[in-house]
Amino acid sequence: MTIVCGIQYNGVEKMAIEVVMMAEIEEIVNGLILELRRGTLILSVLSRLDQPKYGYSLVQELSEKGIEIDAGTLYPLLRRLEKQGLLESSWELADSRPRRYYFLSETGRQVYDRLREEWRKLVFSIENLMN
Amino acid sequence: MELIDRYIYAVTKRLPLKQREDIEKELRSLIDDMLASRCAGREPLKEDVIAVLNELGDPAILAAKYRDDKCYLIGPEYFYTYLTVMKTVVITLAAGTAIGHAIGIALEPPEHVFAGIVELIAAVVSGAFQGFAWVTIAFAVMERVNNKDIQNVAKRKWSVSELPKIPKKEELIKPSDPITGIVFSVVFLVVFCLAYRYIGAYFSDGGGIKVIPVFSEQFQNFIPLIIALFCFSVLKESLKLIAGRWTINLGIAVTAINIVLFVISIAVFTNPNVWNGNFVSELDAAGMVPADLDISLDTVFAGLRKGFVALLAFTYGIDAIFALVKGVKYSK
Numbered sequence: 001m002t003i004v005c006g007i008q009y010n011g012v013e014k015m016a017i018e019v020v021m022m023a024e025i026e027e028i029v030n031g032l033i034l035e036l037r038r039g040t041l042i043l044s045v046l047s048r049l050d051q052p053k054y055g056y057s058l059v060q061e062l063s064e065k066g067i068e069i070d071a072g073t074l075y076p077l078l079r080r081l082e083k084q085g086l087l088e089s090s091w092e093l094a095d096s097r098p099r100r101y102y103f104l105s106e107t108g109r110q111v112y113d114r115l116r117e118e119w120r121k122l123v124f125s126i127e128n129l130m131n
Numbered sequence: 132m133e134l135i136d137r138y139i140y141a142v143t144k145r146l147p148l149k150q151r152e153d154i155e156k157e158l159r160s161l162i163d164d165m166l167a168s169r170c171a172g173r174e175p176l177k178e179d180v181i182a183v184l185n186e187l188g189d190p191a192i193l194a195a196k197y198r199d200d201k202c203y204l205i206g207p208e209y210f211y212t213y214l215t216v217m218k219t220v221v222i223t224l225a226a227g228t229a230i231g232h233a234i235g236i237a238l239e240p241p242e243h244v245f246a247g248i249v250e251l252i253a254a255v256v257s258g259a260f261q262g263f264a265w266v267t268i269a270f271a272v273m274e275r276v277n278n279k280d281i282q283n284v285a286k287r288k289w290s291v292s293e294l295p296k297i298p299k300k301e302e303l304i305k306p307s308d309p310i311t312g313i314v315f316s317v318v319f320l321v322v323f324c325l326a327y328r329y330i331g332a333y334f335s336d337g338g339g340i341k342v343i344p345v346f347s348e349q350f351q352n353f354i355p356l357i358i359a360l361f362c363f364s365v366l367k368e369s370l371k372l373i374a375g376r377w378t379i380n381l382g383i384a385v386t387a388i389n390i391v392l393f394v395i396s397i398a399v400f401t402n403p404n405v406w407n408g409n410f411v412s413e414l415d416a417a418g419m420v421p422a423d424l425d426i427s428l429d430t431v432f433a434g435l436r437k438g439f440v441a442l443l444a445f446t447y448g449i450d451a452i453f454a455l456v457k458g459v460k461y462s463k
Contacts, residue, residue, distance in 0.1 A: 055164075056164035057164075070186070072192070075158075079157075097164075
């Protein structure tokens with residue numbers, strides 16, 4: 001009896017440890033994915049702004065295309081890119097509501113072209129590494 | 132919608148004034164858009180607002196994302212030096228104020244001892260706060276001035292030749308030296324601000340100990356200058372603490388500060404209003420001057436005053452030369 005109990009107890013404990021480890025791995029992976037995505041956000045944003053768009057429409061558009069970004073991250077990012085001179089913006093009335101429309105500046109266009117090139121090289125190299 | 136206003140307020144109050152209006156407008160239009168997308172035509176309910184605000188998350192975090200400038204008074208670069216200087220100044224200032232007041236109470240016992248003690252505690256607390264404030268201001272200024280240097284350094288190319296030499300033991304400035312300097316500055320400050328009345332000749336007339344002060348009552352008009360002396364001295368010692376070793380730049384800085392210190396000292400101590408003009412006659416009246424003295428005490432007193440200024444000049448001069456020589460010697 002005791003021996004069986006011991007084995008069972010052991011099994012339960014092992015499972016508990018495995019669950020904890022899984023959770024830990026999950027946490028690490030999530031953190032790293034976040035970090036990976038962070039680097040691609042600017043590229044994603046620039047790629048969509050050859051036409052003027054307001055922030056929330058950009059959130060929705062990116063989300064439809066599989067890039068999730070919350071508004072609380074995107075709005076400050078847009079302002080920062082404008083401050084850097086990559087974007088321009090103007091307030092416009094649409095559906096009787098004022099909205100700020102952002103679009104690529106000339107500098108932004110050039111920067112985006114370069115970044116896009118860089119991204120393709122990077123994808124190629126990383127693919128090469130992983131295969 | 133009151134909740135929306137409160138949320139926007141919670142974000143914008145954490146932002147620089149000049150950005151607030153713009154970001155408020157932007158957030159309001161964002162929240163409107165999020166509500167419209169969530170409700171698809173119907174009027175938004177309170178639950179919708181709550182859900183949208185929850186999605187936007189903690190206002191403090193959102194505000195932090197909007198702020199890209201640095202938001203600290205004293206950064207990691209100086210923080211530990213700041214702590215050291217601050218502790219030294221505050222502790223010695225509190226202790227010095229307490230001792231200064233205690234001497235005052237002992238010499239001129241107040242009518243109500245309790246009131247005297249309350250006054251002492253108040254003086255200690257206010258002294259400690261003054262020290263805290265001045266040190267913090269000095270370091271905040273240093274942080275802002277020096278941070279520009281760091282940014283410029285980041286822009287230019289770094290080369291291996293810039294690596295600093297590992298300093299020899301005699302090149303290093305032991306932290307205890309500047310700290311001692313700060314303690315002395317604090318003692319100086321306390322003595323000259325609180326206890327200048329008690330610097331002088333002491334005698335007993337049977338009824339108790341009396342003092343003939345060397346300085347006049349007008350000395351208190353010069354206290355701002357004394358505080359300036361104190362601030363520059365602490366600045367000098369802090370620079371030594373931060374540098375940690377003798378360099379030419381430090382030598383130049385020490386010399387410059389000593390020149391400022393000397394000019395201020397001259398302004399204070401060569402002014403005749405600072406000194407008690409009746410010192411000698413009061414001394415005479417107290418019967419402390421031997422009758423058979425054949426030199427004029429006025430001359431002696433004037434000589435002592437000149438000597439005091441000369442001593443200051445000598446101290447500042449030696450300190451500056453010492454810092455310059457060491458700086459040149461160890462910079463090679």
